[in-house]
Amino acid sequence: MVWVIVAAAIVVWIVGLWLILNLSNKSKRKKRCEATYRKAVSQMDGGDYENAAFLFEALGDYKDSAQLCEKCKPLSRRMLFDRAVALMDAGKYSDAILEFSDSRLDGEPTEKMIEECRARMRERDYRRALEKMEAGEYDAARQAFESLAGYGDSRAKGLECERLKREAGLRRNYEDCVARLEKGELLSATRSFRMIPDGYADKAALGERLYAALYEAGVERYEKGKGDYSAGKQWFPEAKSFLEELPRDYGDADDYMRSICQALYGSDFCPDSPYYKHDWENLEHVVEVDNELRKIGHGRRRCKCCGIEEDFSYDYDTDGY
């Protein structure tokens, strides 16, 4: 008997709790709706039709929300449309396009306005690309022209940017070469000189100046080192570094190079090699391990340039192989 009473009490308790919660929820919801409704009305009165319409729509059939929503919507679209026009006039075309799309105002040419925005945007981007091009920012300008997808002569302008960039690169090399030559930095001047294509500006005349300077610097160091073996060791490599930049047939530069390389390379000097050193190929080559377990190489070799042959042998360890 007792469990029946306990069960009945629990059921009554649950139903009571449900009723209380339900009623308080209903009254809470009613209060919330009223607050939202008042907020929407004040927004409408304040001219904020966009947010008011949004709230009235959310309120559904609460009071005259549906009616007020229908009243606010066209006003809201008008607002959006006017704002879109203002944005367009301010040059904020992407934002303007979004607002025009949202406004969908009857009787207004929104599609035409959106087209107008796009046209103005392309014009602006084209103008900006031109400015970049004139400022020498060729990569950025080319990218900007390419993103205009064939608008006007943007494709041709993109190619023009590439050409101008190439030319600027050549001009930089040329100017760099002249500047370094004047500072007496002959070897780096030579590196820039090599990157100038033949026929560019007065490259030939610049080359004559550069060669004369290299020759003079090379001979001057050769003379310093000549006749004094220990001094020669110091000055000959420098003389070589200048003279080897010259064309092989430049005056008597080749004679100087031969004397210098003969002194520097000794028995390895080759009169016929473009590098003044024998270019060996092995005719036979044997590698052995001796009693002390060192590797020893020996054989016969021939120079590919002058054709002389000789026996050779070397110790792998002492030669650092």
Ligand SMILES: [Zn+2]
């Ligand atoms: Zn040789």
